[in-house]
Amino acid sequence: MSYIPRYTLAQIRCFVVIADTLHFGVAADRLGIKQSSLSRSLAALEAAVGATLIHRTSRRVELSEIGLQMLPQAKKTIEATDRFVASATGADETLGSFRLGVVPTLAPRVIRAVLPTIRTNYPGIALHAIEDQAPDLTRLLHAGDLDAVIVPLPCVPASWFVEVDLYRDDFLLLVPHDDPLAGNRSVSLSILQERTVMRIDETRDIANELSMNGTRTGLLEPMAHARGITVETAIQWVVGGLGVSLIPESALDMRTLSASVAAVRFTSVVPSRRIGIVYGGPSALSAQSVQIIYRIARELRWQNSLRRRVPVS
Template sequence: MDLLRHLRFFVAVAEEGHFGSAADRLGMTQPPLSQGVQRLEARLGVTLLTRGSRGAQLTTAGSALLPRARDLLADAESFEAEALRLRESRGALRIGVVPALSDWHVAAVTTEVRGAAPSTVITTTAPTADLVDAVTSGRLDCAVVHHPALIGTLDCGAVIRVPRWLLVPAGHPAADGGSLRALKGLACATAPRRHGTAAFDLLLDTLRAKGLDPVFLPAADDRAAVTAVAAGRAFALTTDPSLRVPGVVRGPAAGDDLALRVRLVRSEAGPPDAVVAAVETALRRERS
């Protein structure tokens, strides 16, 4: 018998509390559903459900086994999804990037890499710690991560400073330029510390050296940061020099000490030097 199929029958009936409703949910008729649950019970040697005028009720054994059935189905779906990912990425170059890089930079990286090593390029966006794990385990070929960061035994390229611009709420005194001290009272919307502990601490130290000691507002990406700025709650830094949205003023470049520091990491079995050079060229490219 198809164990996973019959486990789906059992879980559907248990969650719906009725064979008819479960059959509708699964897009089938009730008789084969009922027969499927009976076959499952016969194989397991226990009664999972009682049938009555009030519908289907879990037995003691059914209640105990339902969580395990859900876990098995979830694992099967995860297994199939991973197999699909491997099939679709076969022969492709898999690159990871941190969310702090703008869409323009990600597109530039993809274009440069395709020119250096013609192939399908699959890009994944994730925090530095996750990217390092993915490259180490072989799920990614290489990744652009924050610097500094713990990278274990991975090979790493040069540290590249990507310019960043200050984003301030429209109407705020700091929107007219001037010292960063004018930002006092605003939170700093940036990626949470767990996304890159060392990089976060470096940003904090740099802001303190400039006379700021802000509260930090977690913002997983530019969209979340821009939303917080537009709401008047925070200031933020962006690598997109042309970002223009209502309620937000893009100030001058924030300075080299507040630039986004990144580097490419790869394993020994990672992509060739030509790919590394292409990524670094894209990150250094100035937007016209």
């Protein structure tokens, strides 16, 4: 007797989009269906696999342990189906080029974890990546020299550009491994008043962001002691015993972080930034480029969910 699956590709696609957006309303809009239909599709898929894939409360949506394990295979299933349909209909997803700009603190992660996936799914696309500071990248985007940029938000260079919010990126305090703070699980932001702090250039707007949130920006005045351009410079500043550093979490790989330093979270008031991908909108780009942008967005959200499961040393 032939096997008849109790689930559908549409249900798997609903699961993938919910996992990417972590928001039922946004996911329903993206799929062009009612939120009630989305919920029923997810419930049917969970019943078919015999496990809860998404935890949903009135305040948050998050993947379950099983959901995290199944998501990569679910994505591969949807991607394989899309490629099959594109091939059957004669659609060509493998021609042309895609130009992406990335700020330095995000470039290693994007190049290592995201671009290989794009090359796998679009083997004929010519990928071009540019690493630069956000103002220079947005100028290139405005001039039409880039298709999209991954930068801290807000960063819209013109009203017709689209910002896709990806995730919150918390800042960590980097201290020498033998510093008294290294053993703390978290510290107060006020500790910066007592330390010589190096910040990297991309963190220059933290004081403004905290000011908008009602935080005393005087807490960040010691950050004027030193400023670097790269994360590696800031790490070496700490390793050399010259002070501490404020680093975006997404710029650090906790698995390979030098044993000479320790990363400590902040408590209460947590300095952070929003990371997003900005592009010229569907009317300014080919359908293929828009597909690539949203595939990058999905991959970055997925990578961020994995990164946040790695404990800070």
